[in-house]
Amino acid sequence: MQLQEKQAWFVVSLIALCLCLFIPLGIMRGFNHGAGVFGLMGLTGFLPIWALMERRRGKIIFDERDNAIARTAGIVGYSIFWLVFVGAGMIPWVILGDNAVIPVKMLPVAVLFAWVVLQSARAIATLVLYHRGRADDGGDHG
């Protein structure tokens, strides 16, 4: 498994863990407190260190196919993020009207969730793209 794929699995697992903790915590202590579990996403800051460790082991961690997958996944991630971003901006307008007020505390939450959407869409796209090239894996490991 390529490093980029491992990292995508890590991000997807982390988001799943955050969601699993967010829902019960939100129910028990209120969703304002529950959103704090997304601080776990800060662990993605270790991904570049992971890459450095793999490189020290002498592995080829990023070749031209990885680059192509990263580019496509980035486009998919950004497209989905943009759809969600525009939807999140326009739907409240439709529901609440143009005179409604949104609390300032919603701004960092909106940025956080936008980042989570972008990361998760990119990670899932990465996993799908790697999976496509693996239909025959396992035949000759040599």
Added chain:
Amino acid sequence: MAATMAKAPVLTNRIRQLRFEHDEMTQQELADRVCVSRQTIIALEINKYVPSLALAFRIARVFKLTIEQVFEFGESLKP
């Protein structure tokens, strides 16, 4: 309106066959010699990835052949 038929480029290769003809070279050995991962060689062999020109040249050189002897370019009709 008449349906249009676009020609999709298809690049096939003989990498798997050539590896076996060259002392049963493993995917990892070939990957190391052309500086890519084994997963990329797997994707190439099953025609799931189209290599760059540079990688195609490197692979052909490993087998001491020309690009045309390793890769075959065709076009398939797709609606």
